[in-house]
Amino acid sequence: MTINLTGVSRDAAFARSLDSLLEARFASRLFAQDATLWGEAAAAEAASRLGWTDFADNAAEVVEQTRRIAQAFAADGVDNFVLCGMGGSSLAPLMIAPELTVLDSTHPDAVRRALESDLSRTAVIVSSKSGGTVETVSQMHAFEAAFAGAGIDPHSRIVIVTDPGSALAADAAETGKRVVFADPNVGGRFSVFTAFGIVPSMLAGADMSRLVGDGARVRDALSVDNADNPALVLAAALASGLPQRFVAELQSDASLPDEFGLWTEQLVAESTGKQSTGVFPIALPTGATPSGAATATLVRLSAGEQSDGPGIGIAAPLGQQLLLWQVATAAMGFLLAVDPFNQPDVESAKIATRESLGEPPEPTTEVPSPAETRARLRALVRRDGYVGIQAYVDPSDAHVAELLGRLRQSLVNELGVPVALGYGPRYLHSTGQFHKGGPSCGTFLQIIETGAREVAIPGEETGFGALFGAQARGDASVLRARGRAVLSVETSDPATLLRELIAAN
CATH class of the missing domain: 3.40.50.10490 (Glucose-6-phosphate isomerase like protein; domain 1)
Structure with a gap:
């Protein structure tokens, strides 16, 4: 099976982006590991980051x-x-x-x-x-x-x-x-x-031999400089919508792993979300309704044959999808004039975490009710922006996960903007770069579980629970310092809080 890419709006902005990639001979130079593609400032980093093109x-x-x-x-x-x-x-x-x-x-x-x-x-x-x-x-x-x-x-x-x-x-x-x-x-x-x-x-x-083989079989098709190269077409389609249309809502069918969208989120958001620009993928949970926002493009993903539908459709086996998205991400970096291989804003959260460790949290003078939290969120959200739910909870709690999905959809329905959902601290190593380095239009709701029985870190004075809390506080402080709106809500009972937030709509 070859990569089948459909539904691309081939307007003037798309044509300019695709022409830029073709005129630069981007695909062939990428697979020749030309580190100068992203400019002089990025060349040193890129020189040691292109081994994935020949794997x-x-x-x-x-x-x-x-x-x-x-x-x-x-x-x-x-x-x-x-x-x-x-x-x-x-x-x-x-x-x-x-x-x-x-x-x-x-x-x-x-x-x-x-x-x-x-x-x-x-x-x-x-x-x-x-x-x-x-x-x-x-x-x-x-x-x-x-x-x-x-x-x-x-x-x-x-x-x-x-x-x-x-x-x-x-x-x-x-x-x-x-x-x-x-x-x-x-x-x-x-x-x-x-x-x-x-x-x-x-x-x-x-079966990694099969997966690697699937990726290798599409390498030649992705390395050519022509207008049918699906990686160049995908990059041009997503980058040409910026700055107004910067979100890609990813809707995978059952033929792909549920976590494919999470992998794509990190790849694209951390690679492009810097210098106040970037493409922000949001993996939609199974059964979720897209936002329909003017800021978002729907991207439907499948490993098999895909039926007609709205937005962009991509049908290809998993191994081919992986290499497709890697090439397209590198191409988006070229179009946006950013270095796709660095993550300059990730370190700031790590520094803030270290500074927060061992220090008692600032006393909370006011605990807003769920209704007040949603009202504040409504007041803060920008119509041209997005909401990021940052869930510092046990990621294996299936009931809490289901409630988080319901809250996400409830906010989409109420606010009419794309809503991302990330578990802390996982998202710090994924979409966290975009939140801090991308366009300054995100509003963030942190839900932080407290009171879990501590687990010691051997050789350290603090335990995992202390590290967990410091990571939440550290990232919130960096986001606020960057001018982002952050609502942080602590709870020892996340399931009850989430039910109340959903009901407060």
Whole structure:
């Protein structure tokens, strides 16, 4: 099957964008790894970030290495796999491998649940490109202590996925942990066909050879400089609507994983959302109604044949969709004149988190009622903007997840603007860049669960709950400093709060 792209409005703005890509020979230069495509300021970064355009040989080596690791674990009776990772290290495996437990939260209940699984048959993949991701390193230390407490050698049960030369690489060399090195010339959000996507997904049973093969089969079609290249067409269609039409509402059918939209959110939002511009994908939950806002384009996604419908339609197997979106994202960076490989505003939230850790939260003098919260939200929302729900709750609580979806749709219906939903701290490594670096038109509702029983971080004075709260406070402070409106509501009972917020419509 080839990529089938339909429903593109080929107006004058689209034609200008597509012509710009063709005149620059963008596709062929991208696959030739020309780091000058995004300008002089971005060239140094891009020079070490284009390995994803030629991934097949490296992927084959990683698949074989992972196969040997999987065989060794199977011989030891290990068949349960937990991934500790954030952003580009977690979203691809979350999408690909439904049997994988992905721990990309610092909520104490989520951490405790993973630590209290059957460790006798569990192995942990610790994935971090930098080797210093605070959530991931903290989780690794917690698992080391848990394995030791269960009489299991932790170093035999932990697999490190990282870049050569990182702090995690040094730890693996010192302790004897298994390590699989990723291609250092690929950034995290473009790493689905590298060790970051392959190792955890394959250990959990996914057929990565097939997925990589699907991506490789469409490489030639995406590397040509012609007007039929679907990646160039997609990039031109989404970028040409800016600045007024900056949201892409993603509606996936059942032939694609539910989490495909989450992966796409990070890829596009973190790559383009900077210098007060950007394209903002919002993954619509199953059954959700698009906003219909003038700021949004509906993008319908399928791995099979797709019926006619509104908006842009993209039909292609998952592996082809992945490479399509990566090429289109790089092309959007070119059209918007931004560096698609950096994330300049992500570090600000990390700094604010560190500053907030260990400090008591500011006392709350007033707790608004749910009706007052919705009224404030109505007053703050811009008609040309969007709302971001930032849910600092246990991401595995299915009832709370259902209520969050209902609240999201309720706000869409009432406010008539696109509404994004992200779990904290996951979104900090995904759409957080867009919220802080993209257009200043977002209004944010933080729902922060408090009171969970603390889980210690070995070697640290503070625990996961303290880190969780500091991450929420830190990001809110940065957003407010950037002129964004933020409503933060703390609760020990998120389900009740969400029901009341829904009823307050």
